[in-house]
Amino acid sequence: MDASGLPVERSARPYLIGLGLALILTAIPFALVAANALPRFTTLVIIAVAAILQILVHFRFFLHIGLRSTPLENLAALAFAAILIAFMVGGTLWIMFDLHHRMMV
Amino acid sequence: MFGRLTIDAFPFYSAIAASGAAITVLGALSVIALITYLRAWRVVLFDWVSSLDHKKIGIMYVMLALVMLMRGFIDAAMMRSQQAIALGNEGYLPADHFDQIFTSHGTIMIFFMAMPFLSGLINHIMPQQIGARDVAFPFMNAVSLWLTAAGAGLVLISLVIGKFSTAGWSGYPPYSGAEYNPGVGVDYWLWAVLIAGVGSTMSGINFLVTILKCRAPGMHLFRMPLFTWTVFVTSILMIFAFPALTVACGLLALDRTFGMHFFTNAMGGNMMHYVNLFWLWGHPEVYILILPAFGVFSEVVATFSQKRLFGYISLVLATMAIGILSFTVWLHHFFTMGSSADVNSFFGIMTTIIAVPTGVKVFDWLLTMYRGRLIFKPPMLYTIGFLVTFVIGGLSGVLLALPPVDYVMHNTTFLVAHFHNMIIPGVLFGYLAGYMFWFPKAFGFKLNETWGTRSFWCWIVGFYLAFMPLYVLGLKGMPRRMEHYDIAAWQPHLIVAAIGAFIILLGIICLGIQLAVSIRDREQTRDLTGDPWNGRSLEWATSSPPAPYNFAILPNVQSIDAFWDMKHRGVAYQQPDRYVDIALPKNTFIPAFIGGAAFVFGFAVVWYIWWLAVLALVGITLAIIIRASDDETEFVLPAREVQTIEDARFAKLAKAPRNEMVDDPGFAGGSVLEGST
């Protein structure tokens, strides 16, 4: 993603690389769940890590977000959204699970 | 065919309800009659309703806000008079009606008075302050306006067809759910809020992109006026907070309309999650309301102290701090819902911290006034009134920030006094000051100052009388939203509060008289220079009212207080040799159509008229597709027309070379026009 809002990427390569990496990062968690081979907690951690990595793959290879090529305000908006999501979701989970614990609701 | 809409929806069951309906209908009819009498339909439709000009949109927003201020005030007056007499008796308002009144009072004042008021002031002034010609997305700007109007329309029509919600402006389930409130009231509330909320989110995006991308050359971020800085942070809050409201109200709507179980009593609902979601929005919302007002105060205090604003960087940093902290305190609205001490303490501490940046701002404003040459025009009176009164509200807030204290005061009138103590001296005084400060810019003549001063005194005296007793009552244990009560010791306070409300009514009447007198006397108070107050920022560089394009040549900014700097360098009123063609957005009725269709959609969903709801949605979709396929949305104003407009402006300037503040006893001088020919 650059500042212009118009298409610049001329090569299909990033998309093919992105597809390949994404398929791998999808296959691993799906296979783990299908095989039921590892303990629950370990599986959940691997699912989470694979998801975060795949999101980064999407940012880099499909959205072409780069620290040098993407305008600062776009990166700032993304970072701000990420921080707020952490506060809002983290705060919600803390509050609601605390309430649940105290009230069994 | 008409869903659940039947003839019973009309309010013939109660005299008070029927008169409310009658007043609403008569109000609408008189507006139509007035426009017809003035033969102004052409102008209203083709110059205003279809306009994408940020200045006109701003004026329409403020008009909506002032009308809804009166509507919301009637609610307040009814509540105050009811509570003043209802000791040991039912008063004159049955409980169901009283509940609708406190609900509509809060809903109207927050969503349809304060939000449109700030959107209007920001719309008109911010682009001018940054040297831009319009906001980044003029079409979306108009859509925001008409969606807000659609929401207001739903609240107003609930007076005529059906009833309004009785669940308070925050609409907590399960009371607001389908089981306890199967009627239309809560649905009206939900869709008014959801539709207006979409408008506000879009406004936030618009203002943010405008500030980041449309500034004039040389207008670095740290040269922007403080009002624009507060708008910047406010728009970030709007973008990131309104989604929480959309989710909270959207899920409640799903519960009510489709029988889902997000917030129901049984079947796995969790009504506490609504409270969490609502206040995730609700706390940033109060900062959305106050930050632009703080911006107005910054502008007014500098202009009428005739001194540069003190502590620019600290004001900017404080604004940013308030912005980010506003997302970390929301639980203080529900300390008593039962969280553990860890959770309550964390949010309590964050709440006390958020008071600090506002304190920094207060000191900065006071230090701006210190050694200034104060001019006590109405905007400055409102500012000084704010400084004194808002601090009291802030103190009560810091008290409430402590969870154990809040356990005693939550949902008492102490809380009601606290938030009105923030909103009236803070938000409302700020916007009234902004209205009076920028009125000459928008309309080309000044507001009458005598009536402005009278309105201020009525508002501030009325405020103290109406709300200080509520602090005492809260400490004495009176809960909020009481339709009647049995404790005789409370009544004297409530009578004083009712007197306060009456004095505020006088204040509102003064505002009305001010406007009428000003229009009558407009030839005597013409603002010929565009700079009636010897202003400091770029909006004062344009004519009053500004040309459609604001600036014929985009200004080249070299300093904070850009216009003041230009005046002192002698370049403020220079005519260029050549003008250029200027592209401007074409007028279009599509935004108003979208607003109208949104209103129909909301009404249809409320009454379960499904075919109409689908039709409205299809209409909105088609309108968007049509607009999105249109590549010719601008027209070009040729340079020679720009020249004509500018020549007329400079001719007017030549007739009024003296700065208009020169005759004012406090004026310290300093305008470049003084003494020029």
Next chain:
Amino acid sequence: MNEGASATIETAALPFAEARKYEEKAFGFWVYLMSDAIIFALLFATYLVMLDNTAGGPTGQQLFSLERAAGETTLLLLSSTTFGFASVALAASNRPRVLQWLVVTAALGLGFLFLEFGEFNGMIAEGAGPDRSGFLSAFFALVGTHGLHVSVGIIWILVMIGQVLAKGLTRPVASRIMRLGLFWHFLDIIWIGIFSIVYLPGLI
């Protein structure tokens, strides 16, 4: 603006005001996507809060299908890739290829919706609709909102196909396709969250 089929969409040649317009639209759309991300984040939070609120009704374990989730994931991922191919064709001003890849993307998206519709229908038929429990309400709200966004995206793709046919690859059309691309890729990212938080943990 005269552009032959072989001319490319270069921003360097644009007058300053017009180039800025496309920048502003792209940035504004990105900011809108950030606000949409908050909506989805809160729907995810709601889902997690209501995970155990099954009210004696069916759980995810009983309702979800790994195969169908894998199918939906593959279709959406492929559609993101094919949209990428459409953007590449757009940068090269290759009109027939742009149309072709847009059509393929829409078809893959419709395939995704078909699977999802089938899933929802099946659940409702066996009494596991959104009105059965808080957990199911949260599931339908989260996954359904995503599906609604995909539907809007497909309508948008069809509109863009229409615009390309009617106007060709002009800059306004290209700018809209780029924003559609941001939207489409964003939806695939949300889907990563959905299968990682809803389907996979539910099926362990």
